[in-house]
Structures are given as structure tokens and as C-alpha cells.
Amino acid sequence: MSAPEPDYVRVNRDHWTKANAEYTDRRAEHAWSEDEISWGVWSTPESEVNVLPDVRGKDVVELGCGTAYVGAWLKKRGARRVVGVDVTPAQLATARRMNEQTGLGLELVEANAEQTGLPSASFDLAVSEYGASIWCDPRKWIPEAARLLRPGGELVFLRNSTLSVLCMPQEGKVTTSLQRPQRGLLRIDWTDPPETEFQMGHGDLFRILRASDFEVIDLVEIFAKDDSDDHAHYSYVPADWAKKWPAEEMWRARKRV
Ligand SMILES: C[S@@+](CC[C@H](N)C(=O)[O-])C[C@H]1O[C@@H](n2cnc3c(N)ncnc32)[C@H](O)[C@@H]1O
Known part of the structure; x- marks a missing residue:
């Protein structure tokens, strides 16, 4: 039997329903059409970050896929199967429209990424770009990702x-002083x-x-480039801050064999 939906899932679904109407739907076509894989606020190319394994012939699940452009990039790179999981119907509607338009053949599932209901040991790669990675409780979504992955x-x-x-x-932008304790940092x-x-x-x-x-095999801290400007939408972190300190980070971990 599935557990009752946590309070934050409803709050975040409402948030992403609004975000879809405000900007994510409008941006999906451009994002899906990108050939190069890039990450985060300043579109740092995967070729610089090097966190992805070779996905050719692999089964991939994207947890908190949003409009699923990351899944689309991986399918274009030769993934055999890509399943996108998201809890917001509006985001999935955009993903489905793009999927039909491009014929890429992603599978899109409406579920909480903390408890997907997908079969165990059915994927080679689980990926999340500001999806489950920040919107789900790590004490739940990381064990769920482990369950979904095959050994290795x-x-x-x-x-x-x-x-x-x-x-x-x-409220406001990232500053140069500490604003909250790290002790107990979670929700x-x-x-x-x-x-x-x-x-x-x-x-x-x-x-x-x-x-x-999991064994952690990499942690890559991402900075803005010297010539980066503040992002038009994700302006919560000033480019000048991110040129000095890492604003984003990518983790790569492998499930024990
Ligand atoms: C910033 S988007 C990230 C996805 C994708 N990279 C993008 O930018 O479109 C965050 C997504 O996480 C989804 N999300 C939030 N909570 C979730 C949950 N509990 N389970 C699955 N998806 C969730 C939201 O619906 C939203 O589509």
C-alpha cells in the first residue's frame, strides 16, 4: 500500500503547475532541441563536467523530469529506454507534447519520485537535474533510486x-555571509x-x-564563467558570486555490485 502524500508534495506540485504556465512550457521546445548536454544555471557543458556514463543501449530513469529535456538529450545519445517521472501533471503534459512532436519515444510516468511504483532493478542510470535532487527528501528518494537501479x-x-x-x-539573493546553520540542514x-x-x-x-x-565516485562543483551574466530567470544567485564560489554541484555515485 502506498504511503499518504507528504504535505510538501502538494505545495511543490502547485508551484510547478504555476511555473509551467509562466515559463517552463514556453522553454521546452528550445531545451529539447539542444544537441549539447549542459547543466544548470549557466548551461555548463557536460563535456567540461564529465559526470555521465556512456548511455548507449542503457535504460535511464529521470527522477523529477519536469519537461523531460534531460531525458530527451539522453535518448538522442543512444539510451535504449528513458522513463521520466514527475509529480506535476502540467509538466508532464509539456513533456508528452514534446515527446509526440519529436517522436523520441520517452515513457512518462506521473508519480512521486520518492515512491515511483516502477519495478526494482530495471535501470542502468538514474538522473536528476534539480528534480528529486532538491524537491524530494533525500532519505526517501536516494533509497528509491538505489532500488530502481541494477547493480553497477x-x-x-x-x-x-x-x-x-x-x-x-x-528572501532575496545569495549573499557573501552565512544566513542559516548547516547543523540540521534538511528541509x-x-x-x-x-x-x-x-x-x-x-x-x-x-x-x-x-x-x-552507493559508492560516491565524483562530486563536481560548478562555477559561473568569467563572462557569465546573471540568469534572466534564476537570478537568486548572482553571477559575480558564482564566479568566486561554486553555486551548483553534481554528484555521481555507483550502486554496489
Ligand atoms: C526544476 S524542475 C527539474 C526538471 C527538469 N530538469 C526541468 O528543468 O524541467 C523540478 C521538477 O521536479 C518535480 N517534482 C517536485 N517534487 C517532485 C516529487 N516529489 N516527485 C517527482 N517530481 C517532483 C516538479 O514537478 C518539477 O517538474
Whole structure:
């Protein structure tokens, strides 16, 4: 029997339903058409970050896929099967429209990424770009990713850097001073707009990964480029800040054989 839906799932679904109407639907076509895989606020190319395994012939699940452009990029790179999981029907509607338009053949599933209902040991790669990686409780979604992966399968995800979260005030942009304690860092309830994120320090996250049968094989901190400007939409982190400190980070972990 599935557990009742946590309060934050409803809050975040409402948030992403609005975001879909405001900008994600409009941007999907461009995102799906990109040939190069890139990550995060400043579109850092995968060729610089090098966190993805070869996906040719592999089965991939994207956890918190949104409009599923990351899944689309991986299918174009030769993945055999790509399943996108998201909890927001509006985001999935955009993903489905793009999937039909491009004929890429993604499978799109409406579910909480903490409890997908998909069969165990059915994927070689689980990926999340600011999806489950920040919107789901790591004590739930990381064990779920481990369950979905075959032995030797990999988990790759992008999230805000811990330093940027510590310097993020309750309202306004990332600053150059500490704004919240790292001790006990886990759930952050933002109010304007209402949304709930999960962020935790490196040691805690490292231990959850290890306890879920993963070996951490890389942690790449991402900076803005010298010529980067503030992002038009994700302006919560100033480019000048991110040129000095890493604003984002990518984790790569492998499920023990
Ligand atoms: C920033 S988007 C990331 C996805 C994708 N990279 C994109 O930008 O379109 C965050 C997505 O996480 C989804 N999400 C939030 N909570 C979720 C949950 N509990 N389970 C599955 N998806 C969730 C939201 O619906 C949203 O589509």
C-alpha cells in the first residue's frame, strides 16, 4: 500500500503547475532541441563536467523530469529506454507534447519520485537535474533510486551547492555571509513563492548515499564563467558570486555490485 502524500508534495506540485504556465512550457521546445548536454544555471557543458556514463543501449530513469529535456538529450545519445517521472501533471503534459512532436519515444510516468511504483532493478542510470535532487527528501528518494537501479548502475544528480544554500537568505539573493546553520540542514520551506526544498550538507548526503548501497565516485562543483551574466530567470544567485564560489554541484555515485 502506498504511503499518504507528504504535505510538501502538494505545495511543490502547485508551484510547478504555476511555473509551467509562466515559463517552463514556453522553454521546452528550445531545451529539447539542444544537441549539447549542459547543466544548470549557466548551461555548463557536460563535456567540461564529465559526470555521465556512456548511455548507449542503457535504460535511464529521470527522477523529477519536469519537461523531460534531460531525458530527451539522453535518448538522442543512444539510451535504449528513458522513463521520466514527475509529480506535476502540467509538466508532464509539456513533456508528452514534446515527446509526440519529436517522436523520441520517452515513457512518462506521473508519480512521486520518492515512491515511483516502477519495478526494482530495471535501470542502468538514474538522473536528476534539480528534480528529486532538491524537491524530494533525500532519505526517501536516494533509497528509491538505489532500488530502481541494477547493480553497477549509476546515479547522477545536480543540486545547489551547500555553500550557496548556507548563504541564501529567506528572501532575496545569495549573499557573501552565512544566513542559516548547516547543523540540521534538511528541509527549507520558502514562502515567496511557497515551495519546499531539501538541502543537506556533504557529510550527511554522503552517508545517505553509502547507506543506500552507493559508492560516491565524483562530486563536481560548478562555477559561473568569467563572462557569465546573471540568469534572466534564476537570478537568486548572482553571477559575480558564482564566479568566486561554486553555486551548483553534481554528484555521481555507483550502486554496489
Ligand atoms: C526544476 S524542475 C527539474 C526538471 C527538469 N530538469 C526541468 O528543468 O524541467 C523540478 C521538477 O521536479 C518535480 N517534482 C517536485 N517534487 C517532485 C516529487 N516529489 N516527485 C517527482 N517530481 C517532483 C516538479 O514537478 C518539477 O517538474
